[in-house]
Amino acid sequence: MTTPAARTAAPTAPSTARGGPDLLLAAAVIAVAAALVHAVYFTPTEAVQGPAQKIFYLHVSSAIVALYLGFGLLALTSAVYLWLREERVDRMAESAAEVGLVFMSVVLLTGPIWAKPIWGTWWTWDARLTLTLFTWLIVLGYLTLRNAIEDRAQRARYSAVLGILAGLLVPFIHLSTTMFRTLHPQPILLKPSAPSMPHEMVMSWMYAQGAFVLLFVALLRARYRYGEERDRLRALRGEEV
């Protein structure tokens, strides 16, 4: 059976329209800074956990973006690629994986810093932490695989399978605190009933969540454009895209 060739664009002259400052990224940086200043200085300190609870605004917002936007988009675009074999879709999957991995790295680094003063340990091998680390490793493997295969169509096809696998773990991570005994608290925000937090804290989380979504979109767009320009350069040099 022959493999359908991926649809690739012909090399064109470099685009100069995108050479200016990235205003969306600048807006995202300002929004994140404002949301975090609001969370740290203008949101009440939780009585039991103390200031460490404010890691929540960073950790949970980054986790939601990494899981549902980053890895969710990775799985979706990977599946669409296997169907359509469009180069642009593969490039979007690659971008979502890389940016999602950055957000998930922040989650895996800030989680232990929050866990130590509250749980008394940096790390525990419970379902949520283990599944999250496992998914992070799969996405790291996805990006490593992409660098290891030269043939463009083969690289896109193999990595799409891995991308779907990473995405399949997202619902399990979401449900892990209800399916297994874990130190992680039950859902506080993303649950059918009202959030189990004071209104001021929910509002601060919403600002932070919106800002991190904007940061994700800005970084994703920049990463996608980098991929476009890199592929255009390779095509102009006559290399494998």
Place this chain on the structure above:
Amino acid sequence: MPPDNVAFMRAAYTVALVVYALYAVTLWRRRARVRKELQRLSD
């Protein structure tokens, strides 16, 4: 009275900001390098 663990909060915020900033700068430098090369080839 809430526990005094503000150092953990500061550490987490610092780590996160460093990771995001490093990635943004790395991406910006990669894009700049590719654009420069594209420009060189088009001249």
